[in-house]
Amino acid sequence: MKALQLKSRRFRAEREGDWRRLESLLARVEGRSAAGLSDEELLAIPVLYRATLSSLSVARATSLDHALIDYLESLSTRAYFFVYGTRAGIGTRLGRFFRETWPAAVRGLWRETLVSLAITIAAAVVGYILVSGDPSWFGGMVGEGLASGRDPTATTAFLRHTLYDDGGKQAPLALLATYLFSHNAQIAIFAFALGFAFCLPTAFLLAQNGLMLGAFFALFVSHGLGFELGGWIFIHGVTELFAIILGGAAGFRIGWRVAFPGDRTRLDAAAEAGRAAAPVVAGVVLMLVVAGLLEGFARQLIQNDWARYAIAISSLIIWTGYFYLPRRTGPRAPILSGSGRAA
Amino acid sequence: MTVVGSTPAPAPTPAPAAGQFREFVTPEGVDLRLRVGAAGERAAAFLLDAVFIVTTLVVFVLLVGFAGAALASLGVEELRNGLGSAVFIVWLLGFFFLRNFYFVFFELSARAATPGKRILGLRVAARDGGRLTSEAVFARNAMREIEVFLPLTFLLASGAAGDDPVAGWVMLLGILWTGGFALFPLFNRDRLRVGDFVAGTWVVKSPREKLTIDLLDAQETAQGGFVFTADQAGAYGIKELHVLEDVLRRKDAKTMAAVAERIRAKIAWRVQSGETDASFLSAYYAALRGRLETRLLFGHRRKDKFDKA
Numbered sequence: 001m002k003a004l005q006l007k008s009r010r011f012r013a014e015r016e017g018d019w020r021r022l023e024s025l026l027a028r029v030e031g032r033s034a035a036g037l038s039d040e041e042l043l044a045i046p047v048l049y050r051a052t053l054s055s056l057s058v059a060r061a062t063s064l065d066h067a068l069i070d071y072l073e074s075l076s077t078r079a080y081f082f083v084y085g086t087r088a089g090i091g092t093r094l095g096r097f098f099r100e101t102w103p104a105a106v107r108g109l110w111r112e113t114l115v116s117l118a119i120t121i122a123a124a125v126v127g128y129i130l131v132s133g134d135p136s137w138f139g140g141m142v143g144e145g146l147a148s149g150r151d152p153t154a155t156t157a158f159l160r161h162t163l164y165d166d167g168g169k170q171a172p173l174a175l176l177a178t179y180l181f182s183h184n185a186q187i188a189i190f191a192f193a194l195g196f197a198f199c200l201p202t203a204f205l206l207a208q209n210g211l212m213l214g215a216f217f218a219l220f221v222s223h224g225l226g227f228e229l230g231g232w233i234f235i236h237g238v239t240e241l242f243a244i245i246l247g248g249a250a251g252f253r254i255g256w257r258v259a260f261p262g263d264r265t266r267l268d269a270a271a272e273a274g275r276a277a278a279p280v281v282a283g284v285v286l287m288l289v290v291a292g293l294l295e296g297f298a299r300q301l302i303q304n305d306w307a308r309y310a311i312a313i314s315s316l317i318i319w320t321g322y323f324y325l326p327r328r329t330g331p332r333a334p335i336l337s338g339s340g341r342a343a
Numbered sequence: 344m345t346v347v348g349s350t351p352a353p354a355p356t357p358a359p360a361a362g363q364f365r366e367f368v369t370p371e372g373v374d375l376r377l378r379v380g381a382a383g384e385r386a387a388a389f390l391l392d393a394v395f396i397v398t399t400l401v402v403f404v405l406l407v408g409f410a411g412a413a414l415a416s417l418g419v420e421e422l423r424n425g426l427g428s429a430v431f432i433v434w435l436l437g438f439f440f441l442r443n444f445y446f447v448f449f450e451l452s453a454r455a456a457t458p459g460k461r462i463l464g465l466r467v468a469a470r471d472g473g474r475l476t477s478e479a480v481f482a483r484n485a486m487r488e489i490e491v492f493l494p495l496t497f498l499l500a501s502g503a504a505g506d507d508p509v510a511g512w513v514m515l516l517g518i519l520w521t522g523g524f525a526l527f528p529l530f531n532r533d534r535l536r537v538g539d540f541v542a543g544t545w546v547v548k549s550p551r552e553k554l555t556i557d558l559l560d561a562q563e564t565a566q567g568g569f570v571f572t573a574d575q576a577g578a579y580g581i582k583e584l585h586v587l588e589d590v591l592r593r594k595d596a597k598t599m600a601a602v603a604e605r606i607r608a609k610i611a612w613r614v615q616s617g618e619t620d621a622s623f624l625s626a627y628y629a630a631l632r633g634r635l636e637t638r639l640l641f642g643h644r645r646k647d648k649f650d651k652a
Contacts (some may be wrong), residue, residue: 008636010561019554030454062639064632066585067555074552077375081455081466081549084370084474093477101478112588114595175428182439186488189443193488196524196537254541271470271479271543278542280484285443 008063015055019075022048026078049079097279105279107321113248119203120210120245123340127214127292132222132253141215144189146288150216158221163225163232164303177296185288192281195251198259203249210243236294243287249276308340320337365533365547367472379533379546380465385546391459396441407433449476456549466549470539474616479542486538494521558591559629568615569626575610576630580647584635587628591621599624 025045027109029035056072063069106113128136135152142151150162187205194201213233221227252272261269302308367377380388411430449457455475456466467473467483502515530536539545579587590602603620606612606627635645 006559006633006636007640008632009557011412012557016554023554025369050371053369053371057373062636063558063637064581064584064635067552068557071552071554073376076369076373077549080369080375081468082453084472085453085455097477125344175432178432178435182435185439185443189485190488190492193486193493196489196541197520209625242419258541267470267540268543270541274482274541275478275543278478278485281485282478282481301382 008059011055011063012065012068013059015051018048019055019072022052022079023075026075026082028083029080042150045079045137046083049076049083052076052079053288077254097282101279102283103323103327105276106246106283108276109246109249109253109280112252115252116206119206119248120213120241123207123210124214125219127211128218129214131215131218135219135222138219141211146212148172150219152219152222156225159223159225160219160228163228173296173300175296176300177292180295181289181292184243184291186283188243188284188288189281191244191247192250192254192277192284195248195255196258197255199252199255201289202248202255203323206244206248209241212286229342231305231312232299234307234312235299236291236304239287239319240291240296242316242319243284243291246280246287247284250280253277369472377468380463380548382528382534384463384465385528385534385536388457388459388465389465391462392457395458396445400438400441403437404434435525436612443484446487450475450480450484460546464548464550465546467544468547469545470545477545479544483542483544484514486536486541490524490527490537494518496526497521502546555592558588558621558625559632569623569630571610571627571630573634576614576634578606578644578648579631580650581635582647584628584631587624587631591628592622594621596620639642
């Protein structure tokens with residue numbers, strides 16, 4: 001009969017019901033979603049969670065039943081993750097992403113974006129000058145597969161033909177768009193991840209991209225097709241290059257903060273950089289969907305240079321306006337450091 | 344919502360045992376003592392997920408392929424071309440989304456774990472105790488590009504390098520470099536991979552313990568007129584009590600006999616008629632726990648039998 005007087009035992013007998021109730025509610029929530037619970041049950045979870053936490057504290061201080069403490073720890077942990085976890089619906093989250101998170105994150109990376117842009121432009125200029133001076137550089141900058149006949153030995157007629165007819169036999173446009181999107185998006189995600197290796201591989205990727213651009217321009221300008229090539233590239237290139245530059249910028253942010261964490265620990269600095277840069281990359285994937293559609297459909301269907309330029313310029317205006325125009329809505333607009341200065 | 348803050352954690356953290364527990368203080372000020380997922384578990388979870396992804400892709404391609412073939416046999420030329428590209432588009436998109444969003448999708452769900460992690464009892468959590476944001480989940484999975492796909496690319500390319508010695512060395516360097524990313528979790532205490540490092544997350548155990556019976560209940564039903572003196576009941580400390588608890592829960596006859604033997608010797612117990620090892624141990628457990636818990640209420644936490652407190 002002595003056992004009944006043990007406080008730890010009475011304690012367990014009194015609280016066990018609450019624990020079991022919390023356990024069964026959690027099992028239902030984890031099984032499907034919070035939608036399966038009534039309001040009353042949903043509201044009960046935080047209360048039961050706090051009761052269980054307090055039980056855990058008491059048990060640690062007074063009970064020597066090891067299995068009981070393990071159980072309470074595991075139950076509290078599960079409840080903790082539910083209570084403090086994210087429960088916003090996918091719609092709300094997407095809305096927030098487009099309204100605030102994405103543009104704010106892009107603004108937050110303005111310094112890195114300028115660096116990416118500078119690298120791309122510098123590489124393009126170098127590529128242009130080198131190939132204009134000596135066409136044999138072309139092979140070194142543009143792979144054979146990508147060039148597919150568009151090299152210094154090609155005739156003007158052939159080059160013009162590639163800008164408008166797209167090789168005569170029509171690859172299905174949707175297929176082309178899909179392929180371009182998934183290929184480019186993979187590269188953008190890759191550029192972001194590579195930033196972790198202290199920025200250098202990302203810079204290399206951007207430079208390679210710029211050199212290729214410059215080399216193509218040099219080639220087509222030498223045949224008097226510079227203006228036409230501009231239309232052909234920029235109709236989707238504004239969106240695509242912008243996306244790649246942003247992907248590179250996200251990589252730079254991470255690499256730079258890992259290399260030079262400042263007055264924080266490397267771990268904290270990296271985590272902060274990762275969270276600041278991730279929405280940019282997620283957005284880049286979306287931009288590349290748009291770029292893929294423009295490249296796969298619009299470029300094939302629109303053959304007029306001026307129309308192509310019009311689309312290019314309006315896409316530039318739309319993207320820069322969306323990202324960089326200061327906005328009044330959303331009381332919490334400047335979430336990320338640096339966004340205030342950029343805006 | 345930062346967690347480490349206002350309320351100081353209650354002090355009695357019983358020595359960071361074994362190095363696998365991590366302090367994790369909730370906003371209410373209670374330390375949940377999380378356990379970090381071991382490298383082996385993490386690898387196993389990833390392999391499972393890889394298997395799931397590949398299986399899904401194969402099944403998916405077979406289905407689309409069969410459907411395409413069935414429709415194409417209808418014989419309309421235009422239709423066939425359209426179908427061919429449709430199949431290919433579906434494949435391209437399926438591959439892209441599985442590769443990039445399989446992990447993101449599952450880790451954003453309520454359990455914050457992919458099926459592989461769920462099977463191994465793991466989940467993703469923010470290291471600072473805050474919410475696991477979608478940014479963090481996206482970042483940790485985007486990093487997989489350099490942790491998995493880059494090393495894989497080098498490995499595959501090294502096979503293609505052939506006899507060219509320069510290419511061979513380049514490949515070797517590449518494999519070493521990218522291997523560093525892949526093996527990153529082995530070089531830090533919390534088994535963070537590059538993605539965890541960048542996203543501020545970690546992967547912790549989330550076991551589902553069942554509430555077992557209180558051993559005191561068992562003792563009560565067993566009955567028996569065991570009476571221990573204060574000295575006998577106080578021969579051991581908390582550590583030994585927990586060992587005894589494990590022994591009783593496991594119910595292995597051989598171990599119980601050995602343990603009962605040792606305890607009887609230690610407390611100079613005279614065996615009574617009709618006394619079994621199980622009933623003796625369970626009665627002694629009740630007595631020991633009763634004594635230690637009573638002392639605990641007065642602030643004496645006797646760690647083990649060598650502790651004179």
